[in-house]
Amino acid sequence: xxxxxxxxxxxxxxxxxxxxxxxxxxxxxxxxxxxxxxxxxxxxxxxxxxxxxxxxxxxxxxxxxxxxxxxxxxxxxxxxxxxxxxxxxxxxxxxxxxxxxxxxxxxxxxxxxxxxxxxxxxxxxxxxxxxxxxxxxxxxxxxxxxxxxx
Numbered sequence: 001x002x003x004x005x006x007x008x009x010x011x012x013x014x015x016x017x018x019x020x021x022x023x024x025x026x027x028x029x030x031x032x033x034x035x036x037x038x039x040x041x042x043x044x045x046x047x048x049x050x051x052x053x054x055x056x057x058x059x060x061x062x063x064x065x066x067x068x069x070x071x072x073x074x075x076x077x078x079x080x081x082x083x084x085x086x087x088x089x090x091x092x093x094x095x096x097x098x099x100x101x102x103x104x105x106x107x108x109x110x111x112x113x114x115x116x117x118x119x120x121x122x123x124x125x126x127x128x129x130x131x132x133x134x135x136x137x138x139x140x141x142x143x144x145x146x147x148x149x150x
Contacts, residue, residue, distance in 0.1 A: 023048035027107045027123060031130045036096055039087035042080045051077040051111040057102050061091035064099050103127040
């Protein structure tokens with residue numbers, strides 16, 4: 001659902017006009033050969049500005065040593081062009097799930113268009129879908145480890 005940011009006097013975008021050209025910023029999680037990534041994507045037709053992202057609960061990665069959700073990437077992106085993406089490594093899947101983290105997250109994304117129109121997206125994710133995905137490790141020594149390939 002797209003709605004204006006609280007306390008904003010800018011016109012409201014109701015999301016009812018599918019032909020409206022606008023920015024649309026999402027956060028998604030990607031799995032690639034045993035690695036989990038977090039991506040901020042503008043899937044819209046126009047640039048997005050002043051992007052800020054909040055995770056609930058906070059997102060920890062890199063073997064549990066870092067609050068990934070506190071990175072500057074999620075505090076403020078000044079400009080993200082249409083159909084552009086910025087991603088960062090979250091963790092190795094075995095490390096992430098080995099810590100038994102909360103897998104259900106709510107992500108709030110706030111941003112504006114160049115015309116000043118403000119938007120807010122609430123996205124719910126369940127990272128549990130990535131827990132048991134099979135993959136083939138790239139290195140020959142890792143392939144010998146049966147724990148790497150379910």
